[in-house]
């Protein structure tokens with residue numbers, strides 16, 4: 001692997017790159033794209049990135065935007081903590097004079113920026129020799145080196161970063177070196193069916209030589225994910241607006257909007273929970289229609305939502321609107337993914 005940096009950069013230079021953030025070398029755009037690319041595929045990010053940059057073209061614009069607008073622009077990307085942290089970090093930057101940091105250690109002090117995002121931004125925007133070890137890069141090198149470490153854990157990532165350090169220094173192009181590694185993981189050394197035949201690092205790759213691609217990287221056994229059961233009710237007013245409730249800010253998906261809903265536990269039926277929910281909304285005797293079920297997987301649990309719909313004619317007069325409980329068009333609010341899926345049923 002002596003020529004690792006050369007092989008990577010030759011491959012990188014030969015590729016046509018259609019990633020809109022590559023046309024924006026400024027640190028703000030690199031930062032936005034790197035946050036969007038955490039947990040989201042390149043193809044999905046493209047459209048979101050362009051729309052977000054149009055809505056919030058500078059760190060100032062992002063810092064002073066209403067949070068609801070930021071969440072709306074993020075709607076569909078998921079993992080909304082990323083959007084909230086982006087805005088918090090933008091506000092922090094503005095409080096400190098409005099100049100974006102130039103080193104990875106300063107970037108890592110902002111909310112939502114871990115060591116690898118900090119390394120990506122500072123290497124791409126400022127030429128810092130800091131190797132990125134994200135999930136894609138960890139997968140590539142776990143296979144090449146046949147390392148069976150748990151790359152979810154920091155010590156394993158630090159060990160790989162140290163191994164990569166001399167190569168990034170020899171490359172003289174730290175930003176491109178990092179982007180080449182990340183692109184290789186995203187497009188060639190993919191989690192399933194890696195395209196070894198076209199891989200520039202195949203010679204010297206232990207997994208390819210020994211047929212270990214499916215075994216690596218090592219994945220510790222995951223605990224079974226618990227289920228959570230919810231009833232939700234879709235209530236329309238006579239003009240077709242829908243009743244939405246805002247989620248509590250400090251909790252999961254805080255600040256987003258959803259259909260009025262209620263969790264129910266073991267020993268409780270969805271019908272009982274529905275009656276409680278309807279009574280709390282002022283419809284104790286209503287008989288809504290069952291619409292269907294939405295199953296959604298969060299990082300630590302699965303949620304099964306039973307959706308009911310209430311007849312138009314009895315709706316609006318009984319519901320007392322508050323700032324966190326409103327009749328609105330679905331397009332006017334940042335909605336949770338479960339809500340968007342439920343409304344599509």
Ligand code: SF4
Pocket residue numbers: 140143144188189190194195196197199200201202203205206207208213
């Ligand atoms: S040869 Fe195959 S397994 Fe090895 S790094 Fe390339 S794509 Fe991944």
